[in-house]
Amino acid sequence: MTSFTLAFDIYGTLIDTTSIEHSVNKIIGDSSKLFTQTWRNTQLEYSFRRGLMNSYVDFSICTKQALDYTCKKLNEPLTSQQKNNLLNEYKTLPIYPDVIQGLKLLQNTNHKIYAFSNGSNQAIQNLIKTAQIDQFINGSVSAEDVKIFKPSPIVYRYFNTKTDSTKNMTWLISSNPFDIIGASAYGMRTIWVRRSSESVFDPWGIIPTKTIGSLIELKEVLDSSI
The missing domain is CATH 1.10.150.240 (Putative phosphatase; domain 2)
Incomplete structure (x- = not known):
């Protein structure tokens, strides 16, 4: 699979x-x-x-x-x-209501799940543990390790290096257009989580691979891409 x-x-x-x-x-x-x-x-x-x-x-x-x-x-x-x-x-902000269900739907798949953030390694760990979603996550990758923030291609490249993955088989899932554009420019597949109808994607001529309104839709989108 x-x-x-x-x-x-x-x-x-x-x-x-x-x-x-x-x-x-x-x-x-x-x-x-x-x-x-x-x-x-x-x-x-x-x-x-x-x-x-x-x-x-x-x-x-x-x-x-x-x-x-x-x-x-x-x-x-x-x-x-x-x-x-x-x-x-x-440091202890809550998760969105769809996060638990969205991650649970991915539990019985072969996909590897990582938290990927401009926040520090410690900040990532604190947030996912406080939110009690660490059980769904295989690991985390922080921009702290390369001392530069997304959307620099250095950060996306580091993600692939650290997770022993390839960009063409990696999906970035983000609600932030700057992050989607950065990952797309680097060569990753991307899923924009449009959390608000007021959210506008930057008109740069770069579009997300897929767009969803909730993480509950994520598994179905990934299944259709296999």
């Missing part, structure tokens, strides 16, 4: 980064959605800029600095304790 290597992105794909909005709302009220979106977008922008500068830091530093920027940008002067509470919560 044909088997694939599955590279699951963590933040925004398995782990719900928007869930922190509830805690932000308790602090600043109605502008919590804008605050959360600005924080997440800036976090990603900082990782991209550091990649271009060859100035790697732990992804958690990008998260912290993005939070500081967001507070200044939106004139929301959070206290040090409030910031620390949010940053600590970021």
Whole structure:
């Protein structure tokens, strides 16, 4: 039976980064959605800029600095304790409701499942253990090991090296268009998890191999590709 290597992105794909909005709302009220979106977008922008500068830091530093920027940008002067509470919560964010069922459907297949993230090795382990999905995952691969972030081709190449896989038999599963585009440009097959009808894919002329709305659809998509 044909088997694939599955590279699951963590933040925004398995782990719900928007869930922190509830805690932000308790602090600043109605502008919590804008605050959360600005924080997440800036976090990603900082990782991209550091990649271009060859100035790697732990992804958690990008998260912290993005939070500081967001507070200044939106004139929301959070206290040090409030910031620390949010940053600590970021380490144990919950999974999306479809994750457990989606991974369970893959249990009796020959596919190898890996967590694949810009987060550090420790951050990945904390998240998947807290979410109790480590039982479904064969291993993890972190951009920390090569000191540069996705979507650099270096990170995708490292994934194949570490997992002893080939790019043409690897599927990247991600809700982040930048990640899908990066993996596609490198040569991996890709599945975009479009978690919101408001999500727009970048019009770069590069499209996902497949698009799904829920991880519950994943096994059927993979079965049809064998």
